[in-house]
Amino acid sequence: MSHRYRCRICGYIYNPAISDPKEGIAPGTLFERLPQNYRCPDCHAYAFAGGRKPFELLEN
Numbered sequence: 001m002s003h004r005y006r007c008r009i010c011g012y013i014y015n016p017a018i019s020d021p022k023e024g025i026a027p028g029t030l031f032e033r034l035p036q037n038y039r040c041p042d043c044h045a046y047a048f049a050g051g052r053k054p055f056e057l058l059e060n
């Protein structure tokens with residue numbers, strides 16, 4: 001089961017089934033496997049920087 005994550009700042013939802021091909025992330029990439037410098041495509045918050053975690057797990 002692949003989980004979706006939501007950006008707390010802007011509400012963008014990272015869906016691994018769609019992923020983020022515009023940023024070169026292949027569909028099927030789990031959120032946990034995103035590059036450490038990955039940024040939210042809408043608000044550009046770093047997903048993993050500095051211990052702050054803008055993204056929260058969406059419960060199904």
Ligand SMILES: [Zn+2]
Nearest residue numbers: 007010040043
């Ligand atoms: Zn965002």
